[in-house]
Amino acid sequence: MSSSEAVPQADRRESEKGCHWTSRLKFELCGEDNCHESEILAFDFQRKSWDFYEGRSTAPPLEEAAFIVSMPPEEMHGAFELCPGMVITGLLLAAEAMLFSMPPSDRNPLQMAKSYLQFLFTSSREDYDTLISMWPVLQGQRRAEDANSRVSTGHQPSVDVVIARCGTTLRWLWSLPLPSQARVFIYSKCDVKTGDLQKQLEGIVGRVAQVVEVPLPDLTGWMTGECTAYLRHLLSGLAGSGPVNGLADYTIFLHDDAPRHLKQEFLSIVFRSISLGTYNVSFLNLAHERYVSAVTPCLKQLYTMVMGRQLTGRLSTYCCGHFVVKSSRLHEIPLEPLRRLYAAVQAGTYTAQAGGPCEVANMPCYVVEYLWHAVLGEPDELPWRSEDIRLPLALRYEGGRETRCEMKCRGLPSPLRFSQYMKLQAI
Secondary structure: OOOHHHOOHHHOOHHHOOOOOOOEEEEEEEOOOOEEEEEEEHHHHHHHHHHHHOOOOOOOOHHHHHHHHOOOHHHHHHHHHHOHHHHHHHHHHHHHHHHOOOOOOOOOHHHHHHHHHHHHHHHOHHHHHHHHHHOOHHHHHHHHHHHHHHHHHOOOOOEEEEEEEOOOOOHHHHHOOOOOOOEEEEEEOOOOOOOHHHHHOOOOOOOOOEEEEEEOOOOOOOOOHHHHHHHHHHHHHHHOOOOOOOOOOEEEEEEOOHHHOOOHHHHHHHHHHHHHOOOOOOEEEOOOOEOOOEOOHHHHHHHHHHHOOOOOOOEEOEOOOOEEEEHHHHHHOOOHHHHHHHHHHHHOOOEHHHOOOEOOOOOHHHHHHHOHHHHOOOOOEOOOHHHOOOOOHHHOOOOOOOOOOOOOOOOOOOOOOOOHHHHHHOO
């Protein structure tokens, strides 16, 4: 034992003021085939929280906050005694994220945080002052209160859901919280059996305002995939012609196999926030996997062909072409890139089969996934969602693969294995 450890604990409590310096939350997560021991370190959570509240382009600790708000009451009280700032900040982060797409619940994290703050204020003003100096609780409370006020004042915008369909079932739509005011457009790219589509949509008919099937087969030998479906909808909507007859306030573009590329819980946040009237984002990519930043002869030619200027850097985005766009953004961007892209995809101009540099066989839409965000007004290198300070907290979430330890360390598990934040948002 060192000489310092011989000093009575009561006489060396400086390291415990505000938060015990070694504070951590430990827990075990068990999946289908294994368990994973994890911990949240107070100093690391504190750093991430300050980074978020001070507006830095870093990932907010959403997973950590989700674990904190999900703690049993007796465990939360114990954690509060060791590190009140960690618990209160976690509750405030969770409150802001949840209030974006959910009305206040009986176990309201904002009210829980305010109760803890009131307890500290009345029991020890010194502890309270130390807390607000060390942790961003006042900033968090203001943001959570603002989120709470927006729930009661929001209005429901119109929304279209556009799905490019071939052979994949659409029954996954049944479990989603589709807004009642939604129009669902199914652009059928392939032949289907009579009545098959109707059976797949039985679970949403009557829950949404309208379901429209638009036959859009490929007749020229090119497999144009979702490109012609998306572009047909965009150009028709901007022109005010059928079948769209005007764009909705928000349009959500999806493939028929969307659950392969995105987390349905994340998509549900978007749907619920639209229903709640809190959604206000110009562009949001929905997939959970990120492409490498790319610049190839193929992409450079396609970019120049569509955008009318040279690509000077790299293209960086998420996979697979699932996104939400606000109508005001669509009316702001130039129309010509959309028209040029539509013509290029239909003719396969940039493919190797047509003498271009893109090795995509007869599937010209394949590489357009790298370009959608740029065509729709975003920077060529789309910011990571978690680092994009333009987005509300609830949407600053990745959910895909990343370089991190799995079973041999005590960090949080990969969100592909377990995501407490997605579990929280599914309540």
